[in-house]
Amino acid sequence: MKIAVLKESEAGERRVAASAETVKKFIALGAELAVEAGAGAGASIADADYEAAGARVGSRGDVLADADIILCVQGPDPASLAGAKPGALLVGALDPFGQKARIEAYAGAGLEALAMEWMPRITRAQSMDILSSQANLAGYKAVLDAAGEYGRGFPMMMTAAGTVAAARVFVMGVGVAGLQAIATARRLGAIVTATDVRSATKEQIESLGAKGVFVEAVAGIEGEGAGGYATEMSDEYRAAQAELVSSHIAKQDIVITTALIPGKPAPRLVSDAQIVSMRPGSVIVDLAVEQGGNVEGALAGEVVERHGVKIVGHRNVPSRLAADASALYSRNLYNFLSAFWDAEAKAPVLPDEDEIVRGIRLTRGGGIVHERLLG
Numbered sequence: 001m002k003i004a005v006l007k008e009s010e011a012g013e014r015r016v017a018a019s020a021e022t023v024k025k026f027i028a029l030g031a032e033l034a035v036e037a038g039a040g041a042g043a044s045i046a047d048a049d050y051e052a053a054g055a056r057v058g059s060r061g062d063v064l065a066d067a068d069i070i071l072c073v074q075g076p077d078p079a080s081l082a083g084a085k086p087g088a089l090l091v092g093a094l095d096p097f098g099q100k101a102r103i104e105a106y107a108g109a110g111l112e113a114l115a116m117e118w119m120p121r122i123t124r125a126q127s128m129d130i131l132s133s134q135a136n137l138a139g140y141k142a143v144l145d146a147a148g149e150y151g152r153g154f155p156m157m158m159t160a161a162g163t164v165a166a167a168r169v170f171v172m173g174v175g176v177a178g179l180q181a182i183a184t185a186r187r188l189g190a191i192v193t194a195t196d197v198r199s200a201t202k203e204q205i206e207s208l209g210a211k212g213v214f215v216e217a218v219a220g221i222e223g224e225g226a227g228g229y230a231t232e233m234s235d236e237y238r239a240a241q242a243e244l245v246s247s248h249i250a251k252q253d254i255v256i257t258t259a260l261i262p263g264k265p266a267p268r269l270v271s272d273a274q275i276v277s278m279r280p281g282s283v284i285v286d287l288a289v290e291q292g293g294n295v296e297g298a299l300a301g302e303v304v305e306r307h308g309v310k311i312v313g314h315r316n317v318p319s320r321l322a323a324d325a326s327a328l329y330s331r332n333l334y335n336f337l338s339a340f341w342d343a344e345a346k347a348p349v350l351p352d353e354d355e356i357v358r359g360i361r362l363t364r365g366g367g368i369v370h371e372r373l374l375g
Contacts, residue, residue, distance in 0.1 A: 093117045
């Protein structure tokens with residue numbers, strides 16, 4: 001069983017799909033590891049580190065030749081997979097809705113594409129969940145990015161020259177990224193508030209020492225969808241939330257937005273009129289900017305200024321912490337494959353009826369098989 005680890009080619013992508021640690025673990029299962037030269041450079045993993053762990057380092061063609069499993073972070077250009085054998089597993093974050101043409105090409109090449117971002121959110125799959133591991137780092141980095149752009153300090157400081165007030169941070173969207181943003185802002189000494197359309201998050205917010213900001217006594221919220229994700233709000237709830245947020249956001253120094261709905265554009269949470277209400281020098285970090293953005297005027301890959309407020313829209317935030325992001329991501333992939341590893345065959349066996357397999361398998365036998373792509 002040969003496992004190939006590819007060097008990422010997307011602009012700004014510094015992560016890698018295997019670490020020296022997971023290379024050793026795969027070899028212990030009986031696999032042969034081949035890593036494309038330079039694959040770990042962006043994550044501070046040298047080719048020599050992979051070789052010391054037992055992997056063979058080579059060119060893309062050498063690595064792909066006879067590979068049974070291909071590990072990647074972002075789905076590679078199908079043309080770059082020339083030489084991959086039919087039936088090989090392609091495992092990574094493949095962006096099924098955004099890259100449908102690529103998925104079709106993977107199917108045409110006979111690859112079995114497994115989209116790790118569609119991992120079901122069930123107990124036994126928690127250690128395989130790439131969205132959670134990467135969002136955790138994104139929430140942390142969002143606060144640091146905000147601090148870097150903010151022209152004042154975070155904690156209250158009492159000095160001989162007077163007192164410096166603590167920064168007020170408002171987190172919108174309390175998933176994994178939002179919870180980590182709350183915790184990080186609190187560690188830095190900020191006064192933190194947070195909101196979410198899911199009322200169940202109120203207890204989580206308060207457990208981190210922040211205050212929840214919620215619409216009360218308005219019917220129509222859809223609540224939690226499959227896997228704990230938020231679903232769309234009713235018009236009545238959306239209007240009530242906008243009114244509540246508008247009065248609150250005007251008093252904030254930093255706003256961090258993290259709201260995403262799987263398979264749909266990011267919901268608009270902050271309008272231009274609300275940005276106008278914030279005082280000059282305030283900062284907004286939009287973690288959903290690549291999916292259309294939560295903030296009006298946010299631009300992917302840019303830090304822009306509107307009405308004296310900086311709006312931070314960095315792309316691929318986990319890649320900005322490439323070493324840690326790669327370590328967690330590679331463990332997610334190892335945890336998935338090892339959970340289905342057959343010791344005698346020294347290969348993963350993916351049963352058709354398994355909930356995890358059904359959730360992430362996009363292509364098989366030359367065609368697209370996932371119901372979400374066929375509907």
